[in-house]
Amino acid sequence: MDAVAPAVAFPPPPPPVDLNALPHVGIVHAHDAAGQVSAHLADAAQHAVHQAADAALQVLGSLSGVLLAGRAALVTTRVLAAAAVRAADEQRCLERQQQLAATAAKQWEDAAFAAVRINARRRALLARVARAAAAGGPDGAPPHPDLPEPLDPIDKQLSDLRQKLARSEEAVRQAEERHAEWEQQRLAAVLRLDEEDDDWQRALRESRQRALLRFSEERTAEAEGRQVPRQASGPRTPTGLDAEAVRRTGAEILGELDPYAASETAELAAESVQNAVRRAAEDPHRARTHLTAARKFVRDANKHAREIREAQERAALHYDFLVYETPEGAEDLAPAPEAVALLRRTLDEGVPLNRAERDLVERSVVERRSALEAMYVREQCAGAIAELARRFGGHTESGRPEGQEIRLDWTPDGWEPDHWLRATLVEGELRVATMYRGGPGKRTVAQSALDDARCKETQERLAELKKITGTLGLGVEFTVERTEGALPGVLGEDAVVLNETPEEDTDRSPHVEKGPRQAPRHRTVGGDERR
Numbered sequence: 001m002d003a004v005a006p007a008v009a010f011p012p013p014p015p016p017v018d019l020n021a022l023p024h025v026g027i028v029h030a031h032d033a034a035g036q037v038s039a040h041l042a043d044a045a046q047h048a049v050h051q052a053a054d055a056a057l058q059v060l061g062s063l064s065g066v067l068l069a070g071r072a073a074l075v076t077t078r079v080l081a082a083a084a085v086r087a088a089d090e091q092r093c094l095e096r097q098q099q100l101a102a103t104a105a106k107q108w109e110d111a112a113f114a115a116v117r118i119n120a121r122r123r124a125l126l127a128r129v130a131r132a133a134a135a136g137g138p139d140g141a142p143p144h145p146d147l148p149e150p151l152d153p154i155d156k157q158l159s160d161l162r163q164k165l166a167r168s169e170e171a172v173r174q175a176e177e178r179h180a181e182w183e184q185q186r187l188a189a190v191l192r193l194d195e196e197d198d199d200w201q202r203a204l205r206e207s208r209q210r211a212l213l214r215f216s217e218e219r220t221a222e223a224e225g226r227q228v229p230r231q232a233s234g235p236r237t238p239t240g241l242d243a244e245a246v247r248r249t250g251a252e253i254l255g256e257l258d259p260y261a262a263s264e265t266a267e268l269a270a271e272s273v274q275n276a277v278r279r280a281a282e283d284p285h286r287a288r289t290h291l292t293a294a295r296k297f298v299r300d301a302n303k304h305a306r307e308i309r310e311a312q313e314r315a316a317l318h319y320d321f322l323v324y325e326t327p328e329g330a331e332d333l334a335p336a337p338e339a340v341a342l343l344r345r346t347l348d349e350g351v352p353l354n355r356a357e358r359d360l361v362e363r364s365v366v367e368r369r370s371a372l373e374a375m376y377v378r379e380q381c382a383g384a385i386a387e388l389a390r391r392f393g394g395h396t397e398s399g400r401p402e403g404q405e406i407r408l409d410w411t412p413d414g415w416e417p418d419h420w421l422r423a424t425l426v427e428g429e430l431r432v433a434t435m436y437r438g439g440p441g442k443r444t445v446a447q448s449a450l451d452d453a454r455c456k457e458t459q460e461r462l463a464e465l466k467k468i469t470g471t472l473g474l475g476v477e478f479t480v481e482r483t484e485g486a487l488p489g490v491l492g493e494d495a496v497v498l499n500e501t502p503e504e505d506t507d508r509s510p511h512v513e514k515g516p517r518q519a520p521r522h523r524t525v526g527g528d529e530r531r
Contacts, residue, residue, distance in 0.1 A: 005472050007064065009061040011378075059157055072116040080114070120320065122168070123347070124309070151168055188204075191263075215258065218306075242280070246277055254294070265304065319343040331375065336367075381406065389412075394411045396408060397409045405426060422435045436454075
């Protein structure tokens with residue numbers, strides 16, 4: 001599966017009653033729930049095929065949207081940021097009526113990834129504000145950020161989504177900067193940095209402003225998927241013996257603390273500065289040593305703050321994906337209560353996940369994404385068969401027999417009443433067979449001739465099926481496993497396993513086409529199984 005077609009919605013759940021278990025003779029015409037599934041597949045396939053190349057006409061389907069969110073949950077922050085940049089560029093090109101090189105599917109992926117990321121930043125910020133409000137500060141709780149609702153790409157057109165993305169990005173950025181300033185003031189109060197004279201205050205104020213500017217530049221650079229220009233080494237340690245110069249340098253060092261720096265490490269930095277000031281006149285070498293230590297504490301605190309911020313945003317991203325519930329009337333996804341509880345704890349309490357907990361969360365995300373991909377492939381394969389029937393006539397029926405992800409029977413015009421095509425999807429393999437109605441046994445010369453004619457037509461239909469699946473975002477390569485004859489069965493019933501030759505008919509080789517299962521096409525980054 002190379003790309004996610006944008007317009008795919010969640011399918012209705014399978015019928016509550018196994019139609020194949022009902023006694024019947026001859027052709028089964030499945031109505032009610034199964035009929036609704038077939039109608040849904042035909043409509044979705046026709047819509048997807050005719051609009052696959054036109055992003056502007058599409059709205060994002062529910063299944064496509066949550067599958068893209070699942071893919072976003074397993075890529076790096078830099079990949080998400082790069083997608084956000086492309087989404088903004090693509091919107092500017094659209095407004096200028098410039099042609100885009102990216103396909104509709106790729107444009108939707110970029111926009112969906114950007115929406116997932118801004119929602120994660122939004123949730124992580126709200127969690128930080130809630131924790132800060134619970135802990136309190138010198139001037140009370142922080143102001144509650146004024147943020148728009150989370151972005152929901154489902155049923156949105158691409159241009160509308162990208163415009164909402166731009167507004168949400170700006171709102172979240174401003175809210176992050178306001179809260180960072182509040183956190184900086186809180187940290188200064190904890191360290192009692194505001195209790196010194198005017199020179200100290202001036203140096204500290206200028207350094208704080210640089211730190212806030214640095215914070216803003218880093219968040220902007222992350223949003224734009226680029227590196228922040230390398231920061232200068234910071235204030236030099238004075239070479240003279242002037243205690244005031246040492247104090248001024250110490251204030252500049254402390255002012256560079258990240259607004260979210262841990263108080264414990266920041267206190268160590270403040271203590272080193274105080275020791276440097278105290279030693280400046282009598283032991284300048286020791287003063288320099290203390291300032292160097294303070295600078296290291298600040299650097300370590302800032303690095304840790306950035307790591308915590310990124311971990312919180314990734315936790316928010318995973319949380320949003322794992323708590324998603326399918327629309328009413330759609331097939332459910334398996335819940336992941338243990339992983340959700342861990343993510344809820346890390347957001348509410350700021351407690352980082354340990355390695356075992358991260359692995360559990362990652363497995364839950366991978367399992368849910370894999371379930372969605374299987375559902376998506378099933379829908380697209382079914383849609384491809386439905387599109388074949390729309391183009392060439394005939395009727396289709398679908399079912400979910402035990403052990404198969406989906407089974408589809410298509411009777412092309414002119415094939416009734418004795419022949420049809422059966423497609424089954426099992427563990428990522430799409431298998432297509434020419435079927436005849438009846439049981440195993442010898443076929444007459446006339447029957448065999450008709451079987452062979454239908455098998456020849458099947459080859460032609462498979463070429464069309466390959467084109468359709470490609471349009472729908474699936475890469476399918478068919479290979480011929482058996483080259484003669486057809487398989488016996490009952491239309492609408494799972495009467496035969498396609499990869500077994502009936503023992504009663506050993507001198508004929510049924511005609512089965514197989515779309516081989518391929519390894520998923522992805523890139524692993526960072527050595528931690530993220531794709």
